[in-house]
Amino acid sequence: MPLNAREPKFDRPFEEIFRELxxxxxxxxxxxxNFNDSDPGITLLQLFAWLAEMNLHRMGEVPRKTYLKFAQLLGLELHAPRPATVRLVFTPxxxxRPRTIPAGARYAARAESGNVVFETTQALDLIGAALAGMFVLADGTIRRAELPTLPEVAPFWPLGxxxxxxxxxxxxxxxxxxNQQPFPLRMRFLALRPAADTDGAAQRAGAPERALVPPVDLVWEYAPNPAQDNWERLIVFHDDTVALTRDGxxxxxxxxxxxxxVLPAIAAQLPAPHYWLRLRIDQNNYPQGRAPYLDLFLPNAVDAVNLTTEGRTELGESSGRAEQTFLLPRRPVDAGSLRIEVTLASxxxxxxWLLVEDFFASKKDDKHFMLNAAAGSISFGDGALGLIPAAGARIAAAVWRHGGGAAGNAVMAGAVxxxxxxIAxxxxxxxxxxxxxxxxxxxLDDFIRKAPGQLRSERGAVTANDFELHASAIGGVRKARAxxxxxxxxxxxEVPGAVTVFIVADTTRMPPRPSAELIRSVCRVLDKKRLITTEVYVAAPLFLEVRVEVRLLVAPEAAFDQVALAAIERIDLLLNPARRGFGEDLxxxxxxxxxLRPDDPDQTVRSVENLVIYLDGQQQDVRRPIKVRPDALVYPGKHLIVARPDPDEWGTQ
Incomplete structure (x- = not known):
């Protein structure tokens, strides 16, 4: 629907408002x-209801574009499209001899909507020798660890x-x-823990930005001459993993x-000559039960973002008229990358030329332009608010990036x-x-629905509702509870000053447990909103599996399998975490x-027999409600529902 369409979204009749009051x-x-019309208080309520009805009607008649501009004046904006991010691993x-992978190098994955292109976020110098083997020295024994074949992984204990x-x-x-010198001046390795260990795990807002102290002194070394089994230290520039305890x-x-x-200690397992590096625990120990456990550990990795950089692109010629608009050939457009050039007839x-949010503060000589990122269009001023490009001038995008959106999330592991x-x-x-x-x-409908709450908590997060509003506004979050x-x-x-925000991922997976990356994104946002005295954590709620076993007695002429499948769908819908509240008893x-499906006019299901309810595998008393903690949600398991003909009716056939 166009932004300027008129759609009364807020109309409520006088009677409804008065009844609610x-x-x-x-x-x-x-x-x-005294609720009679003669009571002065009732008269005042009727007056307020009458005024509210008129105001709501007028707000409903406000063009949607005007509503959006009102919100912008209050400091609220539509959330712009965001590009997906992926980690890439290269094999030389x-x-x-491999060349340096420059920032902006493009790699693509095939998806239903077509090719999804990702660009590297920084340059990467590759190790020119392929990783041929990993060996773990633990308990005095050296064992070989299986190398992953991406996207397949084999979790292992890198240090025992x-x-x-x-x-x-x-x-x-x-x-x-x-390549006689395969190692660059700066090597990069990627360590990833198993998703089952990190998805939904609590993270502290602000922790990624603080320098964490690793639990052990983990040193990197290399063997200049493996036959002599002597080792030299290497400088560690940066360790996101904090001694392999986190992804990074x-x-x-x-x-x-x-x-x-040939390394003497491993000669029996790898007799051919190789280059050798190692990670060794120099001092201290990991806490009991906190030994590193990794999905993979590989060199030559870098982040990439779902954007495509374009060079100079001609957009058109200025007519010299006010409020001209030019379209870029692809959208959405990354606002931070756009650079406009105007070539005069001379x-x-x-x-x-400078990108601005609007022309309200622009003067007649200001070289300003606006961008609608989602529509992929740029517009210029009217001569009073913002300079008009001279007639005949050529408008061009010197450099710009396009892409992003939820389509990038469809790229599964191994698809790129x-x-x-x-690159050679x-x-x-x-x-x-x-x-x-x-x-x-x-x-826009979602923006209108959330705008009042965001306006109340825009300056920061103090109340539980503030934290929930900020967390729910992040893409990928279905709902939140603080x-x-x-x-x-x-x-x-009860820990004074601590707040835990439980989030549900916007996904069809069951249970909808948020990934570690999504939790980290919420932490970054909440860290900017919290009070300095508030300690904020973000985690997945406790998901409780509810499984049902039951026998349905149905009409003899019914399709039994279809009745059972329909019943499973109704139970799944009832137990869907997206439709239930945190802590809502069942x-x-x-x-x-x-x-029983009371809305069925044919009353296909005659009765329900032998209903058994399991909560996380434990049988429940069907005579009592199932209590759910405030930080928990139920979700459907694999039900066993059998439909059989009603014997009372079967015998009468």
């Missing part, structure tokens, strides 16, 4: 008992189940005869003088395979995890009602 009297003023060719000082992870790199990248200085060879180039930009020495590219974080521009005094490490103790009567 009158029904609130017993709650807020129990002493008020065994017989060629109970690591102590001296335990290590050895990395063997196969020599490249055409590790940037390490590459060795300068290194030779391939050949002079104007490259100092196509190298749009061919690269054999293949793969993404070990699915893309995340993409979002379309906020729907509980004050709740600390994830002390769930049964009544067995609601299950009976869903199974």
């Amino acid at each position: 009158r029904e609130r009297i017993p709650r807020y003023n129990p002493q008020w008992t 060719k065994p017989s060629e 189940r109970n690591p102590v000082a001296g335990d290590a992870l050895y990395l063997a790199f196969k020599p490249n005869p055409n 990248y590790i940037d390490v200085a590459g060795p300068r003088e290194i030779e391939p060879g 050949g002079a180039l104007e490259a100092d 395979k196509t190298m749009v930009d061919q 020495g690269i054999e293949k590219v793969a993404n070990p995890r699915a893309a995340t974080g993409g979002a379309d521009e906020q729907d 509980l004050g005094g709740r600390h994830p490490d002390y769930p049964d103790v 009544s067995p009567a609601a299950l009976y009602a869903a199974l």
Whole structure:
């Protein structure tokens, strides 16, 4: 629907408003008992209802574009499209020296909507020798760890189940005869923990930005001459993983003088010469039960974003008239990347045009333009508010990026395979995890619904409702619940100053547990909104599986399998976490009602027998409501519903 369409969204009749006001009297003023029209208070309520009806009607008649501009004047904006992000891992060719992958190199995945292109966010120097083996030294024994075949992974303990000082992870790199110096000045490794261990786990807002202290002293070393089994230290520039306890990248200085060879301790398992690096615990121990456990550990990795950079693009010629609009050939457009150039008829180039949100503060000589990112259009001023490009001037986008949106989230693990930009020495590219974080521009109806709450909490997050509003506004979050005094490490103790925000992912998976990346995104937003004295955590709620076993007695002429499948669909709908409130108890009567389907005019289901309810595998008493904690939600399991003919009717046939 166009933004300027008139659609009365707020109309409510006088009678409805007045009835709602009158029904609130017993709650807020129990002493008020005279509800007759002659009562002065009732007269005032009627007056307020009459005024409210007119105001609501007028607000409903406000053009949607005007409503949006009113919201902008209050500092509220539609959430712009956001691009999805993915991690890419590169494999070098065994017989060629790899070139540096520049920032903006493009790689694509095939999806239902077509090719989804990702661009690297920074340059990456590759290790020119392929990783050929990993070996774990633990408990005095060296064992070989299986290398992942992306997107397939094989979780392993990189330092053993109970690591102590001296335990290590050895990395063997196969020599490249055409590359005698395969290690760059800065190497990058990617460590990812199993998604089952990280999805839904609590994270603290602000923690990623703070320098965390690793639990052990983990050193990187290389073997200049493996036959002598001597090791030299390497400088660690940055460790996102905090000694392999979190997902992230590790940037390490590459060795300068290194030779391939056979490592004596591993000669029986790998007799061919290789380059050798290792990670070794130098001091201290991991806390009991907190040993690193990884899905994969690989070199040559970098982030990529679902945007495509375009060079100079001609947009058209200025007519010299006010409020001209020009369309870019693709959308949505990344506002931060757009640079406009205006070439005058004399050949002079104007490259100092500035992107603004609106022209209200623009003067007649200001070289300002506006961008509608979702529509992919730019517009200029009217000569009084913003300069009009001279007639005959050529308008061009010098550089711009397009892409983004929720479509990028459809890229599953291993889907990125196509190298749009061919770079010498690269054999293949793969993404070990699915893309995340993409979002379309906020729907206007959703914006109108959330605007009042956002306006109340725009300055920060103080109340539980404030935290819930800010968390729910993030793409990928279906709903949120904030509980004050709740600390994830002390769930049964009230901790002053602590707030835990439980979020449900906007996904069809059951249960809809949020990924670690989504939780991290919510943490970043809430960290900017919280009070400095408030300790904020974000986690998944406790998901409780509800499974039903029941026998339905149905009309003899009914299709039994279809009746059973329809009953399963109704139970799943009743138990869907997206439709239920946090802490909402489950009544067995609601299950009976869903199974009996009272809205069926034919009354296909005659009765419900032998209903059994399991909560996380434990059988429940069907005579009592199932209690649900405030931080929990139920979700449907795999039900067993059998439909059989009603014997009372069957015998009469």
